[in-house]
Amino acid sequence: MKRFNLLLVALVVCVSLASPALAADTIKLGVAGPHSGDLAPYGIPAMKAAQLVVKKINANGGVLGKQVELLIQDDQCKPEIATNTATKLVTQGADVVLGHICSGATKAALGIYKDAKIPVMSPSATNPGLTQSGDYPNFYRTIASDDMQAKLAVNFAIDKLGAKKVAVLHDKGDYGKGFAEFAKKFLDESSKVKVVLFEGITPGAMDYSSIVQKIRRAKADVLIFGGYHPEASKLVAQMKRKRMKTAFLSDDGVKDVSFIKVAGAAAEGAYMTGPRDLSSIPLNAAATAEFKAAYGEDPGAFFKEGYSAALALLNAIQKAGSTDYAAVTKALQTQYVDTPVGKIKFDGKGDAEGVGFSVYQVKGGKFVELK
Amino acid sequence: MEYFIELFLGGLTRGSIYALIALGYTMVYGIIQLINFAHGEIYMIGAFVAYIVCGVLTIYGFHGVSILIIAGLLAIVYSCAYGYTLEKVAYRPLRNAPRLSPLISAIGMSIFLQNYVLLAQTPDFLPFPALIPDFEFMEPIAHIIGSPELVILVTTLVTMIMLTVLIKYTKIGKAMRATQQDMSMARLVGINVDRVISTTFVIGSALAAIGGVLVASYIGQVNFYIGFIAGVKAFTAAVLGGIGSVPGAVLGGLVLGLTESFAAGYISSDYEDVFAFGLLVLILILRPSGILGRATKQKV
Numbered sequence: 001m002k003r004f005n006l007l008l009v010a011l012v013v014c015v016s017l018a019s020p021a022l023a024a025d026t027i028k029l030g031v032a033g034p035h036s037g038d039l040a041p042y043g044i045p046a047m048k049a050a051q052l053v054v055k056k057i058n059a060n061g062g063v064l065g066k067q068v069e070l071l072i073q074d075d076q077c078k079p080e081i082a083t084n085t086a087t088k089l090v091t092q093g094a095d096v097v098l099g100h101i102c103s104g105a106t107k108a109a110l111g112i113y114k115d116a117k118i119p120v121m122s123p124s125a126t127n128p129g130l131t132q133s134g135d136y137p138n139f140y141r142t143i144a145s146d147d148m149q150a151k152l153a154v155n156f157a158i159d160k161l162g163a164k165k166v167a168v169l170h171d172k173g174d175y176g177k178g179f180a181e182f183a184k185k186f187l188d189e190s191s192k193v194k195v196v197l198f199e200g201i202t203p204g205a206m207d208y209s210s211i212v213q214k215i216r217r218a219k220a221d222v223l224i225f226g227g228y229h230p231e232a233s234k235l236v237a238q239m240k241r242k243r244m245k246t247a248f249l250s251d252d253g254v255k256d257v258s259f260i261k262v263a264g265a266a267a268e269g270a271y272m273t274g275p276r277d278l279s280s281i282p283l284n285a286a287a288t289a290e291f292k293a294a295y296g297e298d299p300g301a302f303f304k305e306g307y308s309a310a311l312a313l314l315n316a317i318q319k320a321g322s323t324d325y326a327a328v329t330k331a332l333q334t335q336y337v338d339t340p341v342g343k344i345k346f347d348g349k350g351d352a353e354g355v356g357f358s359v360y361q362v363k364g365g366k367f368v369e370l371k
Numbered sequence: 372m373e374y375f376i377e378l379f380l381g382g383l384t385r386g387s388i389y390a391l392i393a394l395g396y397t398m399v400y401g402i403i404q405l406i407n408f409a410h411g412e413i414y415m416i417g418a419f420v421a422y423i424v425c426g427v428l429t430i431y432g433f434h435g436v437s438i439l440i441i442a443g444l445l446a447i448v449y450s451c452a453y454g455y456t457l458e459k460v461a462y463r464p465l466r467n468a469p470r471l472s473p474l475i476s477a478i479g480m481s482i483f484l485q486n487y488v489l490l491a492q493t494p495d496f497l498p499f500p501a502l503i504p505d506f507e508f509m510e511p512i513a514h515i516i517g518s519p520e521l522v523i524l525v526t527t528l529v530t531m532i533m534l535t536v537l538i539k540y541t542k543i544g545k546a547m548r549a550t551q552q553d554m555s556m557a558r559l560v561g562i563n564v565d566r567v568i569s570t571t572f573v574i575g576s577a578l579a580a581i582g583g584v585l586v587a588s589y590i591g592q593v594n595f596y597i598g599f600i601a602g603v604k605a606f607t608a609a610v611l612g613g614i615g616s617v618p619g620a621v622l623g624g625l626v627l628g629l630t631e632s633f634a635a636g637y638i639s640s641d642y643e644d645v646f647a648f649g650l651l652v653l654i655l656i657l658r659p660s661g662i663l664g665r666a667t668k669q670k671v
Contacts, residue, residue: 209381210635
């Protein structure tokens with residue numbers, strides 16, 4: 001504790017020494033994430049994205065007539081370092097913060113920003129609770145949360161497929177079971193459908209005829225499956241063999257060409273969620289080209305989300321006319337902004353609307369995005 | 372009742388495949404007391420060979436059933452060759468070594484063959500053509516049993532009858548039984564024990580290949596890893612029925628298949644394996660040598 005106090009004192013001294021230099025009138029954009037250590041590849045692309053955005057905006061006259069200044073801090077994705085990082089950014093006077101990268105580090109840092117009334121936007125923290133718990137009204141993100149896929153799948157099953165009885169299966173793995181459990185949660189919340197079956201199947205088992213018979217007996221309209229393509233192909237093939245009309249709806253793990261290749265005709269008509277096709281968004285291609293021109297390589301993970309977050313934050317300040325917390329919050333939630341992940345604004349909880357996943361259907365041996 | 376029949380037939384289909392593979396384990400164990408862990412890989416190789424042959428024959432314009440028969444026969448030939456070589460390379464040099472050594476050798480061969488197929492072929496899942504024609508049965512029969520299940524059941528039945536005839540009424544079958552009862556005595560009366568052991572491996576491999584082709588064509592995919600799970604299940608079936616006993620392997624396979632099917636159908640597929648292995652534990656407590664196993668005396 002003593003050492004921590006000493007550290008705090010040292011920090012305060014450092015900051016007070018530095019503050020005269022920072023006193024110049026600028027908009028301060030904090031960037032926090034892992035920039036060193038084994039998880040650095042997840043943080044550096046977002047940092048570079050922020051640098052590219054700021055350079056471009058400053059060249060065009062800045063925000064509200066002021067230049068944008070970057071405050072870059074490393075948190076190594078560690079929650080205990082992230083709190084220090086956050087304190088540092090707050091004391092340096094950051095107006096908005098782009099970060100953090102890892103969900104754990106983000107959660108640890110958010111309280112500090114919340115007390116300081118600073119809007120924070122992560123390009124990568126997907127933990128559902130960060131937005132949905134309502135604990136962090138200052139938090140936003142430009143990536144879909146972990147349960148977004150399941151939510152989309154459930155809404156699609158209810159609204160588009162008109163499901164009344166839904167069977168939910170998973171492959172007992174982290175990914176598939178997570179998806180299936182979220183799906184079950186959302187299905188239970190809806191009064192329009194009933195979950196008639198919720199079970200795990202053994203991946204790699206010789207056949208799934210018993211469970212397919214069970215789905216048939218339960219008279220499910222839709223089967224939601226959380227898992228990967230090898231099991232999915234077996235399931236659709238056996239369902240087809242049993243002449244079942246049950247619609248098959250699955251996740252990104254199934255949206256793999258192997259699924260169509262292996263299941264063949266049985267894959268036809270199957271639905272699955274997958275990341276939205278961003279290739280038609282001009283800003284996405286432009287941002288990637290900008291990165292390539294600056295660094296001579298392909299951007300890494302969370303680059304386009306980081307680019308979008310930097311754009312969204314600075315745009316909100318511009319639209320709000322000040323860096324006032326309430327005004328910026330209102331701008332984030334009401335003003336659309338064009339970004340590499342699409343034209344977005346944020347909902348009341350902080351998730352970007354329209355970002356993330358779409359439903360695809362196998363048609364003629366191809367995945368077709370359903371609008 | 373209809374649901375019961377559906378589950379019963381599904382379990383029977385799965386069980387008969389387990390039985391086909393379990394026979395290989397049990398025959399080898401009966402003669403040289405070795406658990407051939409690479410047996411599941413022979414099954415996988417059978418399926419892979421059939422996949423490759425199918426590809427070639429389809430290019431030459433062959434059709435459905437003729438492809439099935441040619442691919443099946445070639446798969447059997449290849450698997451037999453692998454089984455024969457396996458015994459010669461990995462087990463024969465260890466014939467007089469302590470019993471653990473060939474066991475380790477078997478595990479090594481299993482890993483080797485898996486990775487060999489992974490490297491030589493592909494780590495991907497491959498689509499296996501539905502070789503067994505899917506007749507359009509009328510509802511309500513269509514969803515209870517389809518022609519693939521029927522073909523699997525009939526093929527297994529015919530194979531087992533042939534195997535019984537081979538063991539009971541032929542010269543090599545007699546030699547196999549003699550070797551199983553007492554290897555040194557069999558050698559003394561002029562039986563070529565090495566050849567008998569090789570033949571046992573070849574027959575076991577042929578059965579595994581038949582199982583491999585049937586399953587691959589039933590579920591429509593092959594992968595280098597399919598042998599592992601099938602091998603574990605078939606080994607369980609062999610132990611369940613009493614390892615070393617041929618009718619025991621068949622019974623064990625069917626019991627295991629039916630248990631899994633009913634457990635998944637009536638309780639939950641989460642517990643499919645729990646029930647399968649729970650049954651194994653239960654039977655081993657009540658009858659330590661398996662359902663039809665004989666309590667073996669240690670030969671001196």
